[in-house]
Amino acid sequence: AQSVTQLDSQVPVFEEAPVELRCNYSSSVSVYLFWYVQYPNQGLQLLLKYLSGSTLVKSINGFEAEFNKSQTSFHLRKPSVHISDTAEYFCAVSDRGDDKIIFGKGTRLHILP
Amino acid sequence: DTGVSQDPRHKITKRGQNVTFRCDPISEHNRLYWYRQTLGQGPEFLTYFQNEAQLEKSRLLSDRFSAERPKGSFSTLEIQRTEQGDSAMYLCASSLPVSTDTQYFGPGTRLTVL
Numbered sequence: 628a629q630s631v632t633q634l635d636s637q638v639p640v641f642e643e644a645p646v647e648l649r650c651n652y653s654s655s656v657s658v659y660l661f662w663y664v665q666y667p668n669q670g671l672q673l674l675l676k677y678l679s680g681s682t683l684v685k686s687i688n689g690f691e692a693e694f695n696k697s698q699t700s701f702h703l704r705k706p707s708v709h710i711s712d713t714a715e716y717f718c719a720v721s722d723r724g725d726d727k728i729i730f731g732k733g734t735r736l737h738i739l740p
Numbered sequence: 741d742t743g744v745s746q747d748p749r750h751k752i753t754k755r756g757q758n759v760t761f762r763c764d765p766i767s768e769h770n771r772l773y774w775y776r777q778t779l780g781q782g783p784e785f786l787t788y789f790q791n792e793a794q795l796e797k798s799r800l801l802s803d804r805f806s807a808e809r810p811k812g813s814f815s816t817l818e819i820q821r822t823e824q825g826d827s828a829m830y831l832c833a834s835s836l837p838v839s840t841d842t843q844y845f846g847p848g849t850r851l852t853v854l
Contacts, residue, residue, distance in 0.1 A: 631782075636780075659840065663845075669847075670744075670831075670845045670846060670847045670848060671783070671831070671833075671845040672844075672845065673842050673843075673844075676842070678840050717782050717783070719782070726771070726788060726795070726796070727773070727785040727788065727796065727798075728783075728785065728843060729785070730775075730782030730783045730784070731782050732780065732781050732782050733780075733781075733782050
């Protein structure tokens with residue numbers, strides 16, 4: 628069965644520093660990959676997704692993630708974080724042809740002033 | 741349309757009581773999903789509907805759980821004889837009937853079983 632591993636439960640980073648949130652999934656079959664974000668006291672919302680085509684996908688607020696099939700990874704990066712990026716980030720995967728999404732445990736991003 | 745809504749936002753109940761939650765999806769979305777999220781975990785899939793048909797149920801969904809979507813619009817999730825282990829955030833999401841379409845999540849219903 629498909630599973631998602633987010634090794635870091637919390638990541639502290641100084642404001643304006645770069646950040647990488649790691650995500651690995653278990654199966655190498657054809658997949659769709661997602662990053663969802665949950666800001667404090669808000670619901671889950673999609674940050675970006677990989678369906679096909681270019682392995683580098685970007686969000687409107689400066690995050691990007693790269694699909695690496697050989698390493699079964701989909702790490703999330705941002706070159707310079709802001710205090711407004713404080714949130715919990717969930718990596719998720721869906722097997723092609725399957726409609727449910729499997730989520731990781733989440734990584735809490737703490738932005739230090 | 742303002743998005744997926746869920747009611748109530750919070751529910752406190754005593755062990756053994758029955759509870760029912762409601763989810764109203766985005767109006768043009770055929771698919772509706774239920775997830776459960778416990779502290780320190782990501783959301784776990786429970787079940788989903790396409791219109792009124794329940795297409796898949798997780799093994800997590802014990803016999804005490806039942807979900808319905810009678811007219812293909814809103815959905816209810818009922819938990820009978822609640823247990824303390826049922827305490828969690830229950831999330832609803834909706835999407836168009838395409839597997840690549842984004843699932844839009846509601847704010848959730850937080851259940852506390854005393």
